[in-house]
Amino acid sequence: xxxxxxxxxxxxxxxxxxxxxxxxxxxxxxxxxxxxxxxxxxxxxxxxxxxxxxxxxxxxxxxxxxxxxxxxxxxxxxxxxxxxxxxxxxxxxxxxxxxxxxxxxxxxxxxxxxxxxxxxxxxxxxxxxxxxxxxxxxxxxxxxxxxxxxxxxxxxxxxxxxxxxxxxxxxxxxxxxxxxxxxxxxxxxxxxxxxxxxxxxxxxxxxxxxxxxxxxxxxxxxxxxxxxxxxxxxxxxxxxxxxxxxxxxxxxxxxxxxxxxxxxxxxxxxxxxxxxxxxxxxxxxxxxxxxxxxxxxxxxxxxxxxxxxxxxxxxxxxxxxxxxxxxxxxxxxxxxxxxxxxxxxxxxxxxxxxxxxxxxxxxxxxxxxxxxxxxxxxxxxxxxxxxxxxxxxxxxxxxxxxxxxxxxxxxxxxxxxxxxxxxxxxxxxxxxxxxxxxxxxxxxxxxxxxxxxxxxxxxxxxxxxxxxxx
Numbered sequence: 001x002x003x004x005x006x007x008x009x010x011x012x013x014x015x016x017x018x019x020x021x022x023x024x025x026x027x028x029x030x031x032x033x034x035x036x037x038x039x040x041x042x043x044x045x046x047x048x049x050x051x052x053x054x055x056x057x058x059x060x061x062x063x064x065x066x067x068x069x070x071x072x073x074x075x076x077x078x079x080x081x082x083x084x085x086x087x088x089x090x091x092x093x094x095x096x097x098x099x100x101x102x103x104x105x106x107x108x109x110x111x112x113x114x115x116x117x118x119x120x121x122x123x124x125x126x127x128x129x130x131x132x133x134x135x136x137x138x139x140x141x142x143x144x145x146x147x148x149x150x151x152x153x154x155x156x157x158x159x160x161x162x163x164x165x166x167x168x169x170x171x172x173x174x175x176x177x178x179x180x181x182x183x184x185x186x187x188x189x190x191x192x193x194x195x196x197x198x199x200x201x202x203x204x205x206x207x208x209x210x211x212x213x214x215x216x217x218x219x220x221x222x223x224x225x226x227x228x229x230x231x232x233x234x235x236x237x238x239x240x241x242x243x244x245x246x247x248x249x250x251x252x253x254x255x256x257x258x259x260x261x262x263x264x265x266x267x268x269x270x271x272x273x274x275x276x277x278x279x280x281x282x283x284x285x286x287x288x289x290x291x292x293x294x295x296x297x298x299x300x301x302x303x304x305x306x307x308x309x310x311x312x313x314x315x316x317x318x319x320x321x322x323x324x325x326x327x328x329x330x331x332x333x334x335x336x337x338x339x340x341x342x343x344x345x346x347x348x349x350x351x352x353x354x355x356x357x358x359x360x361x362x363x364x365x366x367x368x369x370x371x372x373x374x375x376x377x378x379x380x381x382x383x384x385x386x387x388x389x390x391x392x393x394x395x396x397x398x399x400x401x402x403x404x405x406x407x408x409x410x411x412x413x414x415x416x417x418x419x420x421x422x423x424x425x426x427x428x429x430x431x432x433x434x435x436x437x438x439x440x441x442x443x444x445x446x447x448x449x450x451x452x453x454x455x456x457x458x459x460x461x462x463x464x465x466x467x468x469x470x
Contacts, residue, residue, distance in 0.1 A: 056183055
């Protein structure tokens, strides 16, 4: 079994380099880069459908008396804890495996889990399956980042990373509109079934169109000088006259070099400061993703469709922030990401205050959520990955994402438990109707945004080891 799995996830061999001055080779390179970009963008977006289905189903399930807010907090945290550990482990693994099959596996099993959840209402069954879902959800981001590192050079990587990061907005928008409509029409079970079916189809798309790296097709010549430096460090094929295909990773020297680089990364204090800043940011991110619809329904009196539409407006606006973040940092801030991260962090905190403390008004709540989504999209790019990639070698980009990921999703997990507890503990029954007090929630969520901003301000002038070699 182990040999079978090893063979399935083993990286493909590099092929003999082709002359990219040839029109056909150049055309193939453009076509495959586009296919890779679209596969990871929409593929990872669909990961979110299977991750957020439970968030939309919370109020209907609570209305039916299936789970309390505290129980839902524990169920939600099971995904985040598993995702945190999984993203850390799988970030290191993604640097070493066939990312096409790796990303396909994660979405496939996540889809099957969602299908199963539509047939049960048992608390521990939900905890176990939702936690298992978190583990396989953690396959998506590391595989995507490794793909970006291999297919796009240093000068274009920030832009493509920013565009890829719109994937979460795509997934959130689909979930908060389509899955919410399904749940409202046919019930919460149908929401899980719809999420599973959609993601099964997308898993097959990933398997078909996500290519590992240019060298598999003899397209090594697309590499920038930065990429060639990394390839030399990793012991990969770089000669433009290699006659036979070679496996990209097999020598003990290559493995030893990668182990040393990954271990060095673990000792980098700047990376851990970024990880803590991202953890606090993820408290605010998943506070809204996990409890935003419930908050709007309970505190401001919106229907499920109205609340979902408001939250979805943030996801749609986030596409702009995410898409533009790389361009803004490269064109306006000369490739630096710390200053725009601080600017967007300030407006992110403002948006949280506006959304939580403002009166119920469809237009104002929608505008506040759009500002929240806009800033969240940009901060996901900066705090959630790009600033970490800036300070690591390309060979360890998956590991860097793993470190950021484990901190981020532990923050998200703790948020779900505390939010569920604070919401449940504030509940009082008035004439048979549950009434909630969100004052402690305001302090918790807004405070996390402020702390994230302060931590991000500590990170300046950090550089990648690749920069020292060039």
